[in-house]
Amino acid sequence: MTPPRAEAPVAVELRGITKRFPGTLANDSVDLTVSQGEIHALMGENGAGKSTLMSVLYGMLRPDAGTIRVDGRDVVFASPSDAMAAGLGMVHQSFKLFDSLTVTENVVYAAEPRRFGLVDRAAARRRVRELAEEHGLAVEPDARVGELPVGLRQRVEILKLLHRGARTLILDEPTAVLTPAEADALFAVLTSLAAQGRSVILVTHKLREVLEGSDRVTVLRDGRVVSRLVTAETSAGEIASAMTGRAVELDRVHAAGTPGEPVLEVSGLSAAGVHDVDVTVRAGEIVGIAGVAGNGQSELIEALAGLRAVTGGRVSVRGRDVTHASAAERRAHGLAYVPEDRHAVGTAPAASVAENLAMGHHRTSLSRRGLLAPGAVRTHARTLVERFGVKAASVAAPASSLSGGNLQKLLIGRELAHDAPLLLVEQPTRGVDIGAVQHIHDQLIAYRDAGHAVLLVSAELSEIRGLADRVLVMYEGRVVGAYGKDAADEGTLGLAMAGASGDAGAGSGEGAGSGAGANESAGI
Amino acid sequence: MTITRISGALRSPVTASVLAGLLVGALFLLGTGADPLTAYDAVLTGALGTDGIGATLTTGTSVLGMALALAVPLRAGLINLGGDGQLVLGGITAAATALYSPLPAPLTVVLALLAGMAAGAGYAVLAALCENRFGVPLLVSSLLLSYPAVSLASYLARYPLKEPGSSLPQTRAFPDGVALPAFGDSTVTVGLVLVVLAAAAYWFTDRWTAFGYEIRMTGLNSRFSVYAGVERAGLTLKLMSVSGALAGLVGAVGVLSFPYRFVDGSLTAPGYTWTGLTAALLAGAAPVGTLIASFFFAVLQVGGLAMERTTEVPRELTQVLQAIVIVFLAARLRFPRTLLKKKGAV
Amino acid sequence: MFLDSDLLMSALRALTPILLAALGGAICERAGVFNIGLEGMMLLGCFTAVATSWFTGSPWLGVLSAALAAAAYSLVLAVGAVTLKGDAVVLGIAMNLLAVGLTSFLLRTVFGVQGTFSDPALNGLPLIGGLSPLAYLSWVAVGVAALLLSRHVWGLRLRGVGESPDAAATLGVSPAKYQYGAVLSSGVLCGLAGAQLALGNVTLFTENMTAGRGWIAVVAVLLGRALPVGVLLAALLFGLAEAVGFRLQGVGLPQQATDAAPYVVTLGALFLSTARRRRRTPSSSGAVS
Amino acid sequence: NAAAKKDTGTAASGSSGKSFTLVTPDAVGQNEFLKLAVTGVEAAAKEHDGTQHVYQSTDAASQQQNVQAAVDAKPDVIVLVGFEFADVVAQQARRNPGQRFLLVDACTAKPFTNVSCAVFREHEGVFLAGAEAGLLSRSGKVGAVDVLDTPQFRRYSDPFAAGAKKVAPGTTTGTRFVGGQSPFDDSARAKEQAGTLLSQGYDQVMAAAAAGNYGVFEAAKAKGAFAYGVDVNQCPSSPGTVVDNVIKRTDVAVQKGIDAVLGGKAGTTVSYGLKEGGISLTGLDAGVDSSQCVIARHKDVLTKVKALRDQIVSGGLAVDDPAAR
């Protein structure tokens, strides 16, 4: 993309930032310089210290040492509002939104257009429409944010920033929840913002994005800067090995599975947000569900897991009708489930690692006649932590102290340990670093090869294509396409995801997928 | 492990707030011309001395019982504000059973206890059903249901079950022998043993069973436990029935102790429900913490009354002192370490 | 026989202190602070209003000082729950207890009496059309609160703070500031409620004279879903049920039945309102797709 | 309990050694008759050159604890005011035969040699107040506001109605109960309850609403109606509105009771009514002209009421006691 503008004035400069947590040196004398008009990628494995560094820059954490300069002036941020006043804006990895408020209210919050002290709702709505249109971030201004799918919430976050006219934008893993097409659209936005002279600091795990969208890359490892690269002069391999400290084998191809008996049979399933869906998943097979976030994938999975009332159709697992069975009965009958939202649904962050790992096992392998010995819970946790490479201070530490990647490993480990014939997985590698992604993918493949059925929902097309033996595409609550492993190229899937319908991928596709899959690349 | 625990306890907010509460209380006492040391000594001897320990244990029985009743659902994040209603229904049902049971006295006592527990449980389940079936939040439904129950019990004591010729709205005295056995001449009854057993059962369930684990996880993140297959409506029902049964037990124990009858208002007037809720909340519903907090409040209540009797502290001050200690406890005042922490994270 | 103007006035009198306190509770609720200490703040307001009116001869100064005193008292909750992150429920319970002790203590030291202070020379609030000015003020307060909460910049920020303090903080809005503001306004409103009770409904101070009205206000907050208009309706329902209950005693219903009436009626109203909402929700969400 | 004995002694430092402990069922501030009981025990201490203590309870639990503490301290006489104590006194009297008790307002079901009782026949006084109301009422409707619907409080409403009907047979009568969450303290609620009577044309209201009496007076005043107080002279708190008061001389009962117990007459029950001077009306007492009571302006009514009193005293007229039912 654009070559680095070395001559451009410096927008943000961090010098010698050190941040220590009890037991962890999260940032160790980190230097970072971001020029105006630059998209600067910040990379590193889970727990490398990226979020910490950005929190320091944004005034949420006070550094133990080091200085921050913005536009050539020394600044000390006591709070995010100081940072905002200095022209910084941040999109946090876990959304900071008000679920019960509307999109408009969220966007203008604390920077409201007013009339006589009252919020000028008409002006606010207009502003949101304008911004949305200008940057291609369409979202209904009067919708309640709590009712929006994750993908749209992300847009609201970005609109919030734009509304405030931030000159330097910090985005912590902004594309984790977006489809490639949406990510491309986001990058178009970011690029145009950079062209206006704004700077973007981008925290991400996705090499493809970094290579395509950034000007320079800074790599952190164990809290220290290990590499400063100019994007145009580097490669995926170089960045990956800088992050992990070892050579990484990219673009692995997994062998196809050998499908056996059907394990999950769904016919004509309807539920709120899901219409007339047919799916069959066989033992030894991974079926992937692709789709733009918010097209009923989560709802389908919830209906299958027994968390959403089924209004029509039939679901059977291993030949037994479970259409109206409870979540517990389904689990007992051989279903395990990795949900999309690991903080709000998949774990109890305030509980210990051990307690989180016990869930689901607490009435089966871990308990004897209803008794659950704390010792057994701990032993079980140590085994899983070891087996799935979860990095935790101890199994007694609260799950909230784990980094996102490690929390995900914990979650997947726990569900795989059920050894259930059917596994439902949503977004298994969201926000997870390259090393961990591979680890998780290997686990899923191994699980399949052990003769289990896996239904995988992912917004990551490369992930779907890499893992799935068959791919279904969902659009507006319906399955609009089914493809074999070989037919599922990004172009075809992208069109189907955009609602361009038809197994053949024909049709008049317009709308969302702006150039979906047009630029193929060896994405991770 | 133990050493870190002890040092943790010393540095814990509880220690700090009790000390701070005592300090502010001392200033108050000095302000009104009383000697704080004498006053505090009176609280301790009044509550823990040979003359007071009986009253403390008796009060403790009710406080702990209600604290457990409220802690059990609270552990799963459910707040039961209907303790008074469940308590009183337990009491009046036990009283009716005690008056009309054809069984021999000892069996009648057991039957009355069971009936009281069943009544409390049944009524609490009603509140749970309001939440499960009608979507009325438990907090609201339990609180609202409480008042009619108290009125109903009052009506029963005033009319159908009344003692003829008495100036008080109270039931007739139970037949001879229909009483919980007491320890010696004291007011402490077998009720204490029952409540302590309940506490032990709660501790065991919480720490050693899968059910207890599910309750805790529901309290920490209910979506998580639902996701994992814990059925929320059923859990609410179970926990509320246990909660109501415990409240009913306290009511039954209350009427089966001296003066062996149901006296309108005597179960609710001491405010065991609120004291119990306060204890449970302060302890985060943890079993051992709830036990300790309950005992602490019993000491405060009995000792406060004793202080009023034996020193010249006006009665209003006793109430003020208790409230101040609770305020500090609730605010979880910490010693300066917080200031250090504050700088780190915003 | 029942539906006469006396009944309405009786309901309105019963309603006013509850409404004022419940509005305060609703504002706190929206800011994410569960305020269960309404009763105590109100009681302190009662005492301050009577004491000030007695010593200055002006009931208006009584009203003002009641608002100020209760607001100052509400700082206990603000500091405890917001700054020190204590448990708001426990703090509220303790504040109610503290207020009873404190006002009884002050009654004894300031007036030298126990139980009740009443004097023919104590000035109460004048009546306009049979109601105290604070009654009218409470209706205005409902409108103002509704407007502030739904349309004003403060209201938006307050609601945001109540929903997710974290998110508000990242946008430079200090949750603590808004929560303090909410708790203090509830203090002011409870002070007014107390003044209304002690100088409007009656003209005297009795120990523990709030007699559970603060709790009813808490119920009204929950029932009215912390919306000012909802709270008004809930309080009105309560006032009417109570006034009708008074009359029902006249036709021979036992006192216990009339005591229970307002709560039973409220519960019934809750059933109806949630049942209606439930019936509406599925159909509307079904229509979306 | 050594500490208890050491630093007590609230009154006379004199040391005849006589000591009295008064235990109240509620906070003293709540009821006028409890304040009178305190006066009585103070007077007794003065008279016998001894010391006195007052233990105030708030609920059943603290009542028991206070009685126990009183028994532990072994004073010469333990005075208990209120029917709430009947059970606990019986229990303690059996366990502590050497301890002497004076129970005011109630008596134990079974007699004990160490328990003396003083009970009141409030209904006699209330009947007379009702007669006044019947004579003074213009609307022919007289009512009462009681704290709660209990037999004890019925003593303040049923005889009131009976008295009115005695002198004016066509009188309509009605009773309201304060009730609610805190019936003894709720003057606003008491005022509303009185208001419902007044709005139906009642113009004479007996106020037996504890602290709520002031609310009843306010309601009556606002409507230009009249009210009747209890226990002490409540006329000054609302001159021109309060007609008369049913006086209950708890102080006398306490002081005389202590005298009798100390004089060796334990185990007796004394009943105080109009005859004994334990119950009376302000209007029938000496200071009526300076009492600020409305009745002082109605000598004709007082004459008729005096006649009724004499009938009751002589036994010619029996007043039905609602609490005995």
Ligand SMILES: Nc1ncnc2c1ncn2[C@@H]1O[C@H](COP(=O)(O)OP(=O)(O)OP(=O)(O)O)[C@@H](O)[C@H]1O
């Ligand atoms: N508040 C905290 N207290 C203690 N340790 C913390 C805290 N915040 C972060 N850490 C630790 O600091 C290290 C850096 O964490 P950070 O969140 O910055 O990593 P990251 O690079 O953002 O990881 P990820 O890729 O998973 O988002 C981790 O070891 C983490 O456990």
Ligand SMILES: Nc1ncnc2c1ncn2[C@@H]1O[C@H](COP(=O)(O)OP(=O)(O)OP(=O)(O)O)[C@@H](O)[C@H]1O
């Ligand atoms: N009490 C704590 N103790 C230790 N670490 C903590 C604590 N609280 C937060 N952290 C750390 O702070 C970080 C939270 O920051 P952030 O929201 O960016 O999460 P994240 O690691 O990037 O995870 P995710 O990808 O799931 O959002 C976590 O990485 C975690 O390690």
Ligand SMILES: [Mg+2]
């Ligand atoms: Mg991070």
Ligand SMILES: [Mg+2]
């Ligand atoms: Mg992360």
